[in-house]
Amino acid sequence: MWPTLQGSLRMATRPKTSRFLCRWKSQRAERDTIFALSSGAGKCGLAVIRTSGPDSHSALVRLAGKAPLARTAALRRIRQPDSGETLDRGLVLWFPGPGSFTGEDVAEYHVHGGPAVVSGILNALGGLPRLRLAEPGEFTKRAFQNGKLDLTAAEGLGDLIHAETEGQRRQALRQMEGELGALYQRWSQTLTKALAHLEAYIDFSEDDNIEGGVLVQVEEAVASLAQELETHLQDGRRGERLRDGIRVVIAGPTNAGKSSLLNQLCQKPAAIVSPVAGTTRDVVEAALNLNGIPIVLSDTAGLRETGDAVEKEGVDRARQRVLTADLVLAVLDAAEVSQRPEQLTALLLDVLPANDPTHSRPWLLVLNKADLLAREAKAVLEAACAGMGPSPACLLSCKTGDGIGPFLQTLGERLSDLCGDPQVGSPSPTRARHRLGLTQCLDALGRFGHYRSVDLALAAEELRQARRQLGRLTGQVGSEEILTLIFQDFCIGK
Known part of the structure; x- marks a missing residue:
């Protein structure tokens, strides 16, 4: 029986080429041909319209007169199939299946990006029999179904399309190339x-x-x-943090300068700043890109006991955000702390979540209003921070900007520790x-x-x-529900 067992192992690991070709040939005759604008919408210099399916070749001949050689661009006059009216003059490409992105016959039309040109070509394709507009993510879904990429690679492609920072791009590209799969x-x-x-x-x-x-x-x-x-x-959770953004929460007592710090990081007046204590009563969020790392920055209400029902709700929300944060920026008033430096640790613990059993939530101490300190008071405060051990502490002034540079460097280091380098080590x-x-x-x-x-x-x-x-x-084992959830976030044309 051992030869049979070994044969079953070979079947489990052998290349899927023959099975893929059979599946492609059977599906080729059954599926509709889909088309869509694959480049961005709006006025632009160049637009790419793509078709995929068994009728891609006949549609290309109807619009462009003659299909070019496989994987070769050719300049063609693109016409309305019924009237022969010229719609545009552009490049066409022909990718016979299964050697294409989707594994099916694919044609591309590279035309001028004016809305009228794009609309005319899409209408011409839509008027042909057995062609229909693609659903969101349907091109990539067909590539997955035809064995051109696995589900994790398809997810990586989606992440690459939506990547907004260098870190997200690097991680998505690595996943799209198949390392995680x-x-x-x-x-x-x-x-x-x-x-x-x-x-x-x-x-x-x-x-x-x-x-x-x-x-x-x-x-x-x-x-x-x-x-x-x-x-x-x-x-x-490094990979998830880099993909979704690291949740950074600014927390601390009232009038410590939390909103001023948010505005400094955003480089714009994202939050109202006022000398009146308790100005911020709700969570103010901003998405930032810091050295290629995406962060979701949240400014919260000042932490204090209050009888005001609205402010109390804001304080409760602030403490809840601290509990779910990836990194807490604990902001304290340096002028007040310098008057009682021995209570620095206690003041910090008032900000950090008391019900965190491990007390291991990453945090960064920010001592604001350093411009109000005399030289001697500043030295005392720096000594108190040094007495806390290797934990990071930043002395700065949001009003004058002093200390912001070193703070950003320290913050960048903490963020890098949280999400790591997506190009190093095993994929996450x-x-x-x-x-x-x-x-x-x-x-x-x-x-x-x-x-x-x-x-x-x-x-x-x-x-x-x-x-x-x-x-x-x-994706070797799955359900249509899972596939729908994954591909529904893709844009039409991809």
Whole structure:
């Protein structure tokens, strides 16, 4: 039976080219041909209109008269199929499937970007039989369904389109190129091999056809994989933080200068600044790009006891934001702290969440209004900060701008620690979907260890469950609901 087992392993790992070609040929005759504007809308110098599907070639001939050589640009007069009226003069390209982005026959029209030109060509395509306007993300969805990229790569492509910072671009590009999917695929192959060996042991161990060390090898492989999964999950949510933005919350007592700090970081009057205590009563948010790292900055109400119902709601929201922050900027009035430097730690703890059991939430102490300090008071305050140990503290003045440069450097270092370098080390999960699937996979491996000494058949079922969870991440196992959620955020034409 071992040759059969080895053959099944080869089937699980062999290239998918032949199966892909068969699937492509069968789907090619069944699907509609879709079209859409793939470049940005509005007036522009160049617009790209794309079609994908079995009628792409005939549509190209109807509009451009003759299809160019594959993957070669040709200048053509693009006409209205019925009347022969010239719509524009531009470049056309022809990509026969399966050697295209979607795996289907694809044609592209590179035309002038005026709204009338684009509208005319889209209307001409829409008037042809068996052509329809693409749905959001349908081009990429077809590429996934035709085996041109896995689900994590498709997600990376979507993230690349929406990337606004250098860090997001680097992470998305790495995921789009398949590094995350390749990692999950390797783990899936490890589970496939372990499961095949375990089932062989269950079926044939009594016939003395299976070596006694096979079960030990399975246990070692599963234990090693579980350790890799734990390490992968213990990344501090770096990938998700970089994709979604690091949540930075400015918190502190009233009149400490929190709104002034927000305005300094935003370089505009994003929040109202007033000498009246309690001016800020709600959360004011701003999205920023700091050295290629996206942050969502939140200014909050001053923390104090109050009888005002509206302000109390603002204080409650502020404390809730602190609890969910990735980084807390604890802002204190340097002039007030200098009068009682021995209470600096207590004042800081009043800002940080008291119900955080580990007290490990990242924070950065900001001592504002340094311009009001005499030289001796400043020295005392710096000594008090040094007495807190290696924890970061920044002395600055939002009014004069003194100390803002060193503060931004320290803040950048803290942000880099939180999201890491997306180009270094193993790729990180970038979505809650990834983390949930990996956690469920790890749970199944833990149950395998339990059932190992109870019932090997149940242990094998847990390995199947673990492999199924990994398959859902790459799209080998999934549902239409998951695909809809992933591709619905893509723009039409991609």
